[in-house]
Amino acid sequence: MRDLGKDIALTARDAGLVACTRCQRVWPMAEDRCDRCGARLASRDTGSLSRVWAWWCVGVMAYIPANLWPMLVTRTLMSESEDTIVGGVIELMHHDAVGIAIVILVASVGIPVAKFIAIAYLALSVRRVTLLSAHRRQQLYEIVEYIGRWSMIDVFVVAILSALVQLNVVASVNPGPASLAFALSVIFTMLSAQAFDPRMIWDRIEESARSEGGEARPA
Amino acid sequence: MSDPGEVKVEPARRSLWDRVSIVWLVPLAALAIAVGVAWNNWADRGPLITVYFDDAAGVETRETELRYRDVGVGVVEDVGFTDDLDRVAVHIRLEKQVAPYVDEAAQFWIVEPEVTTQGVTGLDTVLSGVYIEGLWDTRPGQPTYEFDGLASAPLLAGGQEGLQIILRTSGDSLTGRVPLVYRGVEVGQVGEAVVSLDGFTVEAPAVIYAPYDALVTEETRFWDTSGFSFSVGSGGAAVDFESLASLIVGGLTFDTFVSGAPLAEDGAVFDVYDDESLARSSVFNRATGPELTLMAVFDGNVSGLNVGAAVELDGLRIGEVSAINGIVERDDQGAEQVRLQAVLDIRPGRIGFEGQGAPEAALNYLIDEVESGLRARLATGNILTGGLKVQLVSLPDPGPGAVDLEADPYPRIPTVASDIADVAASAQDTLDRISALPIEEILGSVQSVLDSTAVLLASQDTQALPEEIRGILSDVRQITSSDELQAVPGQVGDVLTELAGAAGEINALVTALEEQDVPGRLLGAIDAVEATLASVDTALAGAPALIDEVTQLAATAGDLPLDELVTQVTGVAASADALLGSEAAAALPGRIGSLTAELEATVAEARALVAGLNEQGGPDRLLAAVDAAGAAATSLDEALAGVPQVVERLDAVAAQVQAMELQAVSERLAGVLASADAVISSEDVQAIPARVTAIATELEGAVAEANALVSGLNEGGGAERVLAAVDQAGAAAASLDTALQGVPGLIERLDAVAAQVGASDIDGVVARLESVLASANGILATESAQALPGQVNALAAELQATVAEARALISGITADDGGARLLAAVDSAAAAAASLDAALAGVPQVVERIDAVAANLQAADLAGAVARLDTLLASADALVSSETTAALPADLSALADELSAGISETRALIADFSGQGGTGRLLAAIDSAGEAAGAVEEAVAGVPQVVSRIDGVVAGAETVDLQGIGDSLEQLLASADALLSGQDTQELPGNLGDALTELRLILAQLREGGAVENANATLASIRVAADQLATSLDTLPGLITQANTVLGTTGATVEAYGENGALARDLRAALREVSQAAENIARLARTLERQPNSLILGR
Known part of the structure; x- marks a missing residue:
């Protein structure tokens, strides 16, 4: 072979x-x-890496408040509760909704963090010797590209809930400031991934082969 | 395949700007935005303050707001605890805008939903949760970061202004959180009530909102208006309440009854009264100046001591009890004891301390007083309710004690045991005693007495009494209107005529005196006068006492039952016969023989005297006197002519007497004589003859002396003077002759009287006499009577000694040439005889009058009189047989003692008299006697006048209708008899005796039952009650004032029915409120109907 x-x-x-x-x-x-x-x-x-890093930074910056600020503001008759992403997960786990909790945890925390790491790895691996082969990195890049469009699932949930649960005083769900931040973070991460030029993965192979x-x- | 050749691709060396993408602007912008936001947040953040609360219910981090005027100005950032977990620390992030204003004066409290009787507050917090309300002023101040939160909202919230005061009460009329209402309008609020630090009062802060704070002055009074008052007045019953709200909630109102006081300032303290009348009266009973507060701790049962009880100092109310509570103290043995602690409010003004420092001055005064024995004690204040009061009294020996200035919370005054009279017990005891009395028996006796009295009064005899009295009065009128009484002036004329005659006689006497040796006699008379004056002087010194003695003696003599005495003397006379038979009596003739010898000698001397008289032509004069005597004898003879007849009558009387049942009388007499015999046969009586013998001996000596005296008189040429006296005597004899002329008629009358006496019923009298004698016998048999002879004996001894003294005196007189003086006295006697002569001139007339009286007497109904006498004797019998009569001998014995003592004094006097040259004095006394004789002469000169008066009287008596009087008397006696012998009268003593028996029984029971002590105790209680009453009367003005106030209220109540009365206004206000409430409810219902969700939305 x-x-x-x-x-x-x-x-x-x-x-x-x-x-x-x-x-x-x-x-x-x-x-x-x-x-x-x-x-x-x-x-x-030539500016690909620079743009990647720029979007990546903004995405990370947006991701911090997205986790600190409340994602959902739930008003019931007597009380008003604000849940952050992690707080919501913990809440769900307390209510024995482990499956949903895992889904949300993966979708809202695991995937975005993985994307940050993946993009940063790809960008760094352009100039340095890496453990992964060019093919693997190409695949990684494609996964990141592919998954990016689903990263808004949290925002969708919030938007749907806000639209559905508007029972005035009795109960209402409103998006918290974190949802905006999360959406921005997803957008910037996608932009960052888009800014990456996958041909640079291979350039390195050519250069090393030519020199050999x-x-x-x-x- | 062509090889395009190697294309050298060289990355261009580009500038930094080329290499850095424009995209980097995005993170830069994001960063800038983040930093900007962070900065903005930080810069806008206000300070973090910490407020400490006791609890923080409902406070949540980052949710609970701090609000100022209902606007959020901060948020709770954190809720924690203080280090010691004592309080909750709420950390609040303030907004920067208000931070400068939150200074030291800021107040914070938690607003929670609260449902009270006055409404619902903080309802918005039900949905939104609690919030913290802050209150601060509008001036920036020193920043402060730590505060103490309030437990509840302050009274003046949200920028309100008003007057902040403190309300205080010792009762239970103060409840917190109630409105302050003024004339139906809520003008203020009372805050949470708390017990004051000393534990005796309840205090609550209160606020009166501006502008109503101008209604409150220092003289404003607050009172409780909760509930309603029910009063019944002349206009009917009235129910009064301030408003519906205060009816449910309660509330306080106030009013300023007196104007002119300065406005109250913040922090002023006011008392709260239970009702308006109390508040109103307190204005006028208000204490002036500050009060002195003391404390007293009492032992024992003190039920009855209430707040408001009086505190008295020596009966003066100086304050009142303002609070009472119990304390637990350890006594000397260490045992715990509950005692009563009373707080006393003393008003220094009541004990004279005014102005600044008065309480201290009053306290010092009380400290001094306590050192000298002042103590507090409980006393009965109201005898009916058992209410107590506190008395400050000074006790003589109260034991050690002092005002304890260190006591907490007030100085403590020492106390002593209570002086509480248990009236109820005493009253019960008394009632028991009374119920034990034999009331029914007493009532029965009283009833029988009353019955008897009624019968007595209804008897005919009693009814007839007025008739009898009217008869007597008519008789009296007859007497006064009689002609005889009218003729009295004419008789007075007769008397004057007699006086003229007497003057003529005196004239003749003076002429005769001139013829005699007047100068010499005058000289002697002058001597006598001189001596008499001296003697009179001396005598007069003792006269008043003598008069007193005589008066006393007379009184005693007047008391003597002479009847009895006479009876006794009669009995003694009867037995005297036996006495005469005694040896001593037998010896008496010997003595008398020698006495006769002496008399013989005296007669011899007298003969010589008569011889002298003879020589001086006395026979002629004597002859004249003898003639007169002869005439008198003739008259006497004539008078005696009627005597046989009288004798006959007397004989008849004697016969009647003889015929009477004298046997019983004899027996009685025998008994009496037996008693008398016993008396006479006593040794003392036997000794009496010896005494008498001795007296005779003395008399013999005295006669001898008299003999010598007469011989002296002989020598002094007394004959001549005696002759003169004989002349006068002759004249007197002539007058006597004249007087005797009327005697025969008198004798006739007496004869008739005797005849009537003979005709009267002597038997009954004798019977009565018999019983009288029986009583006398009883008396004689008494020891006192037996003792009488001894006393008589002693009396005789005294008499003997007295005679001896007299004898010595006479001998002294003889020795001192008393004869001459005696002659002078004889002269005076002669003059007296002359006067007597003149006096006798009027006697015949008197005899005539007596004759007339006797005639009248004869005409009188003697038989009836005797019958009456019989009755009288019956009464006398009862009298004699009475114990009082029986006691007479004892009285007599005492009298004899007195007599004996008197005689012994007389004797001592005579002895004294003799011993101190009394003879000379006696001579002087004889001179005085001469003078006295002169006086007698003068007196006798007035006798005709007297005689004529007697004449007139007798004449009047003569004309008196004795018959009518006798009839009336008889009727009267008959009535009296009937009255006395009536059945009712007879029963009266029995009933009286029963009543007395009952009375005695009652007294005995009373004495045995200790009723006197009980009565005393009751009286003491009553006295205490009276004191209380007096005290109560002191407070009466206050009471009246209150009553006045009540009446005023009643009046106002009545007026309230009018158009514009307070009640009407209140009612209108109440109705308005109800109407408003209904309207609001209706509006709410409509709103809910239209917008149900507004219930949820709150809009």
Whole structure:
């Protein structure tokens, strides 16, 4: 079986071509814009990592108040309760709703934190030697990309509850400030993930192969 | 495949700006926003204050608000505890805006939903939860971060202004959290009531909101208006209450009864009274100045001592008991004892201390008084209710004690045991005694007495009494209107005529005196006068006492039952016969013989004297006197002519007497004589003859002396003077002759009287006499009577000694040439005889009158009189047989003792007289006698006048209708007899005796039952009660004032029925409130109907 990592392939840049990242049409390096979709053409996005880190920072910053501030404000007849995310989970576990608690815990805490870590790892692994192969990292990136769109599930729950439970004085559920922060955090994390240029995962392989054999070419 | 060749791709060396993405602006912006928000929060945050509460129910972190005027100005950040877990510490984050105003004066309290009788407060906190209300002023102050929270809302909340005072009461009229109402309008609020530090009063802060605070002055009175009052007046019954609210809740109101006092200031203390009348009266009974508060601890049962009881100092009310409670003290043995502790409010003004420092001065005064014995004690204040009061009394020996200035909470005054009279017990005891009395028997006796009295009064005799009296009165009128009485002036004229005659006689006497040796006699008379004056002087010194003695003697003599005496003397006379037969009596003739010898000698001397008289032409004069005597004898003879007839009559009387049943009388007499015999046969009586013999001996000596005296007279030419006296005597004899002229008629009358006496019923009288004698016999048999002879004997001895003294005296007189003086006395006697002569001139007329009286007497119904006498004797019998009569001998014995003593004194006097040259004095006395004789002459000169008066009287008596009087007397006696012999009268003594027996029994029971002690105790109680009553009367003005107030209230109540009365106003106010409440409820119902959810939403 062929070791894909060691395989030196001819890359588009090596061929003097540049592919449109939007519609995948290949253009000569000189072209500035894709004539088909009008997207800007660049062989490599030189500001990719910088943008990743910028969005990543904002996302983390937004994630802090999202956990400290109350996610839900529940008013019943006599009382008003505010629950943070973790507080809500604990509350649910006290009510023996362990399954839901796990779902919420995973969706609201586990996944966002995992995304932060994954993005940070990907961004760092561009310049450094990593334990994971390029393929694994590509897969990781795709997972992050894929999962990102589901990360708003908490916000959806809050929005639905707020819409449904409006029984005036008797009971009402309103979104807390944390929901906004959480939504922002998700958005910024997605932006951060989008800003990452996955081609940089492979560039490193090409360079190391060229310095070893010289005949390998990126595709 | 062409090889495009190696394209060297070199990353361009780009600037920092190129390499850094524009996206970095986003985190920068986020950061900026975060920092900005954080800064903003921090900068807007106010200070954190800590308020400490006892509890913090409902306070929640970050939820509970701090509100000022219902606006949130902070939030509770934390709720914790103080270090010692003693209190709750609530940390509140203030808003920066209000922080400067929250200074030291800020107050915090927790507002909770509260449902009271006055409404629901804090209802909004039911849904929202509690909040903390803050109150501070509007001026920034020194920032403070720690506060003590209030347990409840302050009275003046939310910017209200008003007067803050303290209400105080010792009763239970003060409840917290009630409104202060003024004329139906709520103008203030009373806060939470707390017990004061000393434990005796209840105090509550109160506030009167502006502008009503101007209604409260220092003289304002507060009282309780809770509930309602029910009064019944002349206008009917009235129910009065201030308002519906106060009826349910209770409340206080106030009023200022007197104007002019300064406005009250914050912190002023006011007393709360139970009702308006008390409050009103307190204005006028108010204590002036500060009070002195003392404390007294009493032992024992003190039920009855109430708050408001009087405190008295020597009966003066100086204060009252303001509080009472029990304390537990350890006594000397260490045992615990509950005692009563009373707080006394003393008003220094009542004991004279005024102005500043009066309480201290009064306290010092009381300290001094306590050292000298002042103590507090309980005394009965009201004898009916058993109410007690506190007395401050000074006791002579109260034991050690002093005012304890260290006592807590007030100085303590020492006490002594209570002086509480148990009236109820005494009264019970008395009632028991009374119920034990034999009331029914007494009533029965009284009833029988009353019955007897009624019968007596209804008897005919009693009915007839007025008739009898009227008859007597008519008789008296007859007498006074009689002609004789009218003729009295004419008789007075006769008397004057007689006086003229007497003057003529005196004239003749003076002429005769001039012819005789007047100068010499005058000289002697002057001597006598001189001596007499001296003697009179001396005698007069003792006269008053003598008069007293005589008066006493007369009184005693007047008391003597002479009848009895006479009877006794009669009995003694009868037995005197036996006495005469004794040896001593036999010896008497010898003595008398010698006495006769002496007399013989005296007669011899007298003969010589008569011879002298003869020589001086005396026979002629004597002859004249003899003639006169002869005429008198003739007259006598004539007079005696009727005597035989009288004798006959007397004989007849004697015959009747003889015929009477004298046997029993004799027996009685025999008994009497036996007693008398026993008396006479006693040794003392036997000794009497010896005494008499001795007296005779003395008399013999005295006669001898007299003999010598007469011979002296002989020598002194007394004959001549005697002649003169004889002349006068002759004249007197002539007058006597004249006087005797009327005697025969008199004798005739007497004869007739005797005849009537003979005709009268002597038998009954004799029978009575018999019983009288029987009684006399009993008396004679008494020891006292037996003792009489001894005393008589002693009397005789004294008499003997007296005679001896007299003898010595006479001999002294003889020796001292008393004859001459005696002659002078004889001269005076002669003059007296002359006067007597003149006096006798009127006697015939008197005799005539007596004759007339006798005639009248004769005409009188003697028989009836005798019958009456019989009855009288019966009464006398009862009298004689009475114990009092029986006691007479003892009295007589005492009298004899007195007599004996008197005689012995006389004797001593005579002895004294003799011993001290009494003879000379006696001579002087004889001179005095001469003078006295002169006086007698003068007196006799007035005798004709007297005689004529007697004449007139007798004449009047003569004309008196004796018959009618006798009839009336008889009727009267008959009535009296009937009255006395009536059955009722006879029963009266029996009933009286029964009544007396009952009375005696009652007295005995009373004496045995200790009723006197009980009565005394009861009286003491009554006295105490009277004291109380007096005290009560002191408070009467106050009572009247209160009554006045009550009446005023009643009047106001009555007026309230009028259009604009207070009750009407109140009622209108109440109705208005009810109407308003109904309206509100209706509105609420409508609102709920329209918007049910407003119940939930609160809108």
